[in-house]
Amino acid sequence: MSKKLYLIRYAVLKIFVSVLLLFLVISRLRDGGISDVFRSLDYSLIPFVMICIILNSVFRAYRLRGIVSAKDNEKLDVGFLTKLYLASAFYNIQKLFTKSPENVLDQIGNKLKSEAAAKLAISVEKLFDHIILFTILGIGIGYKVHSWVLLVFAWVIAGAYLLVWFSKSTASLQKIFSYFAHYKNKKGVFVQTVFLSVLIQLVNVVIQFVLFTSLGYTIPIFFAFASISLITLVVGHIPSLNGLGVQALLNVALYSLIGIPMEVSFVAALLYHVTGFLISLLSVIIFKGKRSK
Numbered sequence: 001m002s003k004k005l006y007l008i009r010y011a012v013l014k015i016f017v018s019v020l021l022l023f024l025v026i027s028r029l030r031d032g033g034i035s036d037v038f039r040s041l042d043y044s045l046i047p048f049v050m051i052c053i054i055l056n057s058v059f060r061a062y063r064l065r066g067i068v069s070a071k072d073n074e075k076l077d078v079g080f081l082t083k084l085y086l087a088s089a090f091y092n093i094q095k096l097f098t099k100s101p102e103n104v105l106d107q108i109g110n111k112l113k114s115e116a117a118a119k120l121a122i123s124v125e126k127l128f129d130h131i132i133l134f135t136i137l138g139i140g141i142g143y144k145v146h147s148w149v150l151l152v153f154a155w156v157i158a159g160a161y162l163l164v165w166f167s168k169s170t171a172s173l174q175k176i177f178s179y180f181a182h183y184k185n186k187k188g189v190f191v192q193t194v195f196l197s198v199l200i201q202l203v204n205v206v207i208q209f210v211l212f213t214s215l216g217y218t219i220p221i222f223f224a225f226a227s228i229s230l231i232t233l234v235v236g237h238i239p240s241l242n243g244l245g246v247q248a249l250l251n252v253a254l255y256s257l258i259g260i261p262m263e264v265s266f267v268a269a270l271l272y273h274v275t276g277f278l279i280s281l282l283s284v285i286i287f288k289g290k291r292s293k
Contacts (some may be wrong), residue, residue, distance in 0.1 A: 011096040014239045021245030025252055025266055033263035037215060045214035052207045053279055056200055057085035063196040066189045068121050071182045076111060083287050089242050089280035124179050128197040133229045136201055140226025204228060211268045217260050227254045244273050
């Protein structure tokens, strides 16, 4: 199969999955439920959510710069990386319908003059994310059932999962782990990368916590740790339009366990995607405007 045909089929699959899951979720909501939820929305909290999304892009930019500098001593510009992360949601959609090379991987590859180096850096970034997510998931579940053995169990599952997943990833498992040898003489960079990885996921928890608060519901903090980590892990591995539909389904399924109405969970997911995409779109417009001057 040609690469072009593969990309077309993959794009169609993403659209199909998102549309199907959205249809399944919406079909189970009560009539007028969504409009009722929006009427109760505290719009004053939405700017805080937007600030958190922007901050996460900055944190991710600093983290990736550290990951790249650990091996190649290449100091990527934080402003450049922040722009890429802010615009990534728009570029991910744009790439489904055009041949635009404007995405995080391609742009970093151009900067490093090596697609392989960019793929390896992104794979290491994903590895840090997965380790932190599984840890937070284990802490959340362990606290909820008062059994910290589950944290150890989560790490065992995480180890097996990561070995299988990253061995099939864009960079081989051997290359990814050999990457960590470069941290031997750069312990400060390693600590910074771990700290930023934790911070990024905690900000994600805060974003969802605030979204539900704006809708009049409070998520127990350790349930938030477990649910949001699980949702993030699943969304990252199911083809969809930036997680649209997948997150809505998981929100409805998980938060119904603590008595949150399906309509509220759906609107929380919708607000997250709309807010993130608007920030991404505005970023593209602003940056392209500055570039054209």
